[in-house]
Amino acid sequence: MTFDLLAGLRVVDLSQWLPGPFAGQILGDLGAEVVKVEPPAGDPMRQLGPRDPDGLSAWYKQINAGKTILRLDLKADAGREVFAELLRGADVLLESYRPGTLEKLGFDGKRRVELNRRLIHCALSGYGQTGPLRLTGGHDINYMALGGGLASSGRVGESVAAYPPTADHASALQAVIAILAAVVRQGRTGQGANLDISLMEAVLAWQALPFTSALRGGSQAQVRGQGLLNGGAAFYRLYRTADDRFVSLGAIEPKFWAAFCRAVGREDWISRQAEPLPQDALTAEVAALLAGRLQDHWNDLLSDVDCCFMPVLEPEEVLLHPQIQARGLARAGEGPSVQIAFGGLIDGRAQSPRAAVREADAAEVLATWGEG
Structure with missing residues (x-):
């Protein structure tokens, strides 16, 4: 049994790689039904990281556990028809395309409203839907660089990139926060929302303290290796x-x-x-x-x-630490692998283990989508 705080909420997840899928997984952990729509070749994340005997990446399985996977060709009429049906029954659409891609596929804002006025659309992109970098490609290290996340980290004369990827995870949390706020308004007024969340700005949002210190100079300036907290x-x-x-x-x-x-x-x-x-x-x-x-x-x-x-501590030591074991959020998985549950207890208990990532066909998904 998973948490039921978002029971009945239906999420269509078009995202790939890490940030969007992590956001979708958090929503699923809280009780939402998440259908992840992938292209015919699948999410490229399937090939990234350590592989299991079935050829799938263990990372992909971890970040998409608890979801139903549906492969659709959104460049074909048949795939777009199925996707339109999904949007009609959805509460949330989460996607991580470059700006303009959804429009090219025939699902611009007007079309989405025609299909579902209550739909919450969360666009999670590198630099946002507007501005001179809106179409620029990037990855975590680039978003951290522009967003200020690397400006004061590291030692004197040497910057350091964080791991696991900070912008990827921070933007997932930012997206979930915005989606949940929109869900509250949706439930109160029936109004949908358009959420423009960028990975770079998820990092930028954390920089008020170091930037303020840097601008004031003196002993509190956030020079690498010389500030109070770095x-x-x-x-x-x-x-x-x-x-x-x-x-x-x-x-x-x-x-x-x-x-x-x-x-x-x-x-x-x-x-x-x-x-x-x-x-x-x-x-x-x-x-x-x-x-x-x-x-x-x-x-x-x-x-x-x-x-x-x-x-x-090293990873193996972390998993054996009495505090980690007492809270019960880290569990052994197949492969070997480790499944980390939702980061907290709700009503006094940890999240139950997620179901393995599962593929389904369009007929099965739409039959379930039409219930309730």
């Missing part, structure tokens, strides 16, 4: 241990920093927390201390100290 503070950064592993220290509040200093036998550091950024000298001292022992040593010493400390 490596310039000795009390908030990653450190290497003697076994070439890492630990995280996030002791921003003075009480946490003091607890850390006492636990490691360096009470003389307590008064130095307010030193100007970047705290290169203090950071070097802390780094030298932590580099002298194995990660396990520091974890044993600090795990029960209230100082915002956590070892940087």
Whole structure:
């Protein structure tokens, strides 16, 4: 049994790769019925990442679990007719085409309204439906670059790209938020919506704090490796241990920093927390201390100290951690693989395992679509 918060909501998902399919999966996790429409050759994501014996990508199976897959040729009359029927019964259309593609297929705004006045159309694109870059191709690293997500990340003189892809996942969440807000209005007024969500702007939306700091300059400027939250503070950064592993220290509040200093036998550091950024000298001292022992040593010493400390774990270790196991969101799948449930508990329980991704034909889908 999945969650039932969106029970009865019907979503047609035209998206491919990661951002749109992840958004569609979240809606499905919450109870929506999601039919993913793919071209005859299938979503290109089928070929990306590790393959299972059946030839399908394990990544594709993960991100599309819980959905019904319907292959349609939207360049052919028969495929467009089936798609029109789907839109007549849908509440939400999610797509990730380049701007103008849906119009070329014969489903512009006017046509969509004719088919279904209540339809919520969410267009998820790289740079948005307007502007000089609207037709420009890109991937996560490009959207992060323009949206400001790489401006202050990394070390001095070196930028670092995040993994898993930040813009892909952030834009999926942005799309879901907008869709759910539109669903509330749809239920209240019967009105549809046109949602223009871009991957780049999902990143840009997170930049108010670092941009404001950068414009003010001085010690709080978000220069790579020199700001409060990106490596310039000795009390908030990653450190290497003697076994070439890492630990995280996030002791921003003075009480946490003091607890850390006492636990490691360096009470003389307590008064130095307010030193100007970047705290290169203090950071070097802390780094030298932590580099002298194995990660396990520091974890044993600090795990029960209230100082915002956590070892940087490998995937296998994360899955075995008592907190992860207690919450029950990560589960073993086929392949091997790991299925991560919806990120939270609802009514005191975690989401049940998703059904495997399933293909169906048009007759089967439309028969089900017509019920209720």
